[in-house]
Amino acid sequence: MGGETNGWRKDRLEHLKAVINDDIARSRYFGAVIKVTRNGEVGIEQAFGAEAAPGTKPLALDSVFSIFSTTKAMTNVLTFRAIELGQFALTTKISEVIPEFAGGLREHITVFDLLTHSSGLPQIFALKPGMTIDVLSEQIEVICQIVHAICPPQERVRSCSGYVQCCCSRSSLAALRSNRWRRGFGRSPGDGRRT
Numbered sequence: 001m002g003g004e005t006n007g008w009r010k011d012r013l014e015h016l017k018a019v020i021n022d023d024i025a026r027s028r029y030f031g032a033v034i035k036v037t038r039n040g041e042v043g044i045e046q047a048f049g050a051e052a053a054p055g056t057k058p059l060a061l062d063s064v065f066s067i068f069s070t071t072k073a074m075t076n077v078l079t080f081r082a083i084e085l086g087q088f089a090l091t092t093k094i095s096e097v098i099p100e101f102a103g104g105l106r107e108h109i110t111v112f113d114l115l116t117h118s119s120g121l122p123q124i125f126a127l128k129p130g131m132t133i134d135v136l137s138e139q140i141e142v143i144c145q146i147v148h149a150i151c152p153p154q155e156r157v158r159s160c161s162g163y164v165q166c167c168c169s170r171s172s173l174a175a176l177r178s179n180r181w182r183r184g185f186g187r188s189p190g191d192g193r194r195t
Contacts, residue, residue: 031059064134105149120149
């Protein structure tokens with residue numbers, strides 16, 4: 001067996017690193033950033049590979065990833081945990097959590113509406129051309145300025161293919177949920193900064 005250091009088997013940690021490096025060499029993915037901890041002890045915290053194709057910018061421990069719908073499960077767990085702790089309810093209006101979001105049809109959008117994609121907000125995949133996704137306060141500022149409901153929450157709108165449910169912009173939903181996390185728990189996931 002490999003020697004243990006602070007409760008970690010060094011041979012297993014080295015094996016994990018070797019597997020990741022082998023995956024990158026076989027072009028299974030370009031890179032990875034990992035942190036393995038147990039009981040507050042860090043076994044590995046390391047960046048491997050590059051942001052895109054080999055030879056591009058190397059990944060760093062603070063690299064930002066666009067992981068799209070993967071965040072939905074985490075966000076839902078955090079949202080329901082906040083509800084369980086009494087920080088807000090499914091019926092809480094977003095404008096009560098983020099006062100800058102008040103006004104117009106947005107005034108009536110609730111946590112439930114965001115979770116069920118029935119908020120009446122338009123589908124928007126990028127808030128502004130070239131805008132990065134790593135500064136939550138900028139995302140919220142732009143959302144509050146440019147994203148407005150196109151129909152009342154829970155109503156249907158007419159489209160070319162018939163009736164479709166109004167749905168929330170993915171960027172808006174992620175930023176609004178993250179803001180609740182930041183304001184409720186003291187920091188935004190992934191930014192490492194205290195507020």
